[in-house]
Amino acid sequence: MPKVLMKGNEALAEGAIIAGCRGFFGYPITPSSEIAEYMARKLPKLNGVFVQAESELAAINMVYGGASTGQRVMTASSGPGISLKQEGISFIAEAELPCLIVNISRGGPGLGGIQPAQSDYFQATRGGGHGDYRTMVLAPSSVQEMMDFAVTGFELADKYRSPVMIMAEGTLGQMMEPIIMREPVTKLPEKPWAVTGCRGRKPNIINTLHLSAEYLEERNHHLQNKYTSMALNEKRAESFQTEDAELVVVAFGLMARIVKKAVMEARQQGVKVGMIRPITLWPFPDEAIRQAVNSAKRFLAVEISMGQMIEDIRLAVAGRAPVEFYGRIGITPNPEEIYQEIMRIAQREGY
The missing domain is CATH 3.40.50.970 (Thiamin diphosphate (ThDP)-binding fold, Pyr/PP domains)
Known part of the structure; x- marks a missing residue:
């Protein structure tokens, strides 16, 4: 085509x-x-x-x-x-x-x-x-x-x-x-089941x-x-470089494309960071989050909001790792902004 x-x-x-x-x-x-x-x-x-x-x-x-x-x-x-x-x-x-x-x-x-x-x-x-x-x-x-x-x-x-x-x-x-x-x-x-006229039925x-x-x-x-x-x-998600990730960033929609760019840049600096993109927001792909908890020490929710999906991430993590938030409203964060947030967390935590 x-x-x-x-x-x-x-x-x-x-x-x-x-x-x-x-x-x-x-x-x-x-x-x-x-x-x-x-x-x-x-x-x-x-x-x-x-x-x-x-x-x-x-x-x-x-x-x-x-x-x-x-x-x-x-x-x-x-x-x-x-x-x-x-x-x-x-x-x-x-x-x-x-x-x-x-x-x-x-x-x-x-x-x-x-x-x-x-x-x-x-x-x-x-x-x-x-x-x-x-x-x-x-x-x-x-x-x-x-x-x-x-x-x-x-x-x-x-x-x-x-x-x-x-x-x-x-x-x-x-x-x-x-x-x-x-x-x-x-x-x-x-x-x-449709309403199409009885026609004898x-x-x-x-x-x-x-x-x-x-x-x-x-x-x-x-x-x-x-x-x-x-x-x-029907739970659907994309996982990107989460196998050994110590920090996992969770983002959906257009924001996930921006996050992926930031994750790749941070990887080049030696930071073990990955990304999970929920494709179905409901049902939320909590299993992808739970699998990542096996290696992840921390999660970061990135949203163009004041923080909503973070609640579902916390439910999926079930207290096994901290979940932080970075968000803006009406302004889409750029890759450099997310990269700096990832590096700030990595330097603070020694990842």
Whole structure:
């Protein structure tokens, strides 16, 4: 397949189309708006549906309706818009409707700004809305992965009948890189549960209201068993030079690429440092962290936030090593900045 120069947001939208997405329902918000713009141009030519809804609340409920028909559908927004969608996401999770939800993050809280941030980590990995539910979260680190993870996201959504979220920084959504195009997905899974008209069979009903306490509990046990299966089978991470690392830096998304450069520079100075990049933010790849604890004396969480993923790192480390934090908000640390932090810790601890 040929290489094409694409913006991250456009690559994600094209990946969704390649995956068979034929329905997009959204409301524009910087820095995610190019996804909606791309879909508005492309979907009508593919006999698909594009709707710019009157609000984020309307958009996510349109996703609920589209997904219930068995079609691959999606929405995209940024932090404040994702907050408004949370009630609908909770309904979609309970109704077991597969769909793709994209958050091209901006700084916050509040209206925040369009500068790069990873501060929606708690919102993404803890469900975000009401009730006991989870959404699988993928964190791409390149424009190529923006495309690839859109395909993967729909595959995982259908596999588990669950919403899947892609969370990326605004910088990654806006930057351009050459990517290898993918072949379109031509065979989609059967969905016998979908609401498509009875045609002589027993009707399918999509519903989230359970008045019986016993059935409500049964439904929630069913969902929790599914999330347990996700946690057992879908943890994904990249480990880089962690085999003998005394200091392990943990970073995700675009930040991981910057950290990798700093790690390579520190290695050249004789510092035994490595990196772990969580690819699934939920389920968090705690096993990769636990394996690294065998040699690591210390961990460093690097985030474009005030510190959120650090809590999951500490849970995985389980007190066997200290976990430090370095973060900024709205400003992406450069490799030299991270290198200096690594060297500061190495000199202080004698690594």
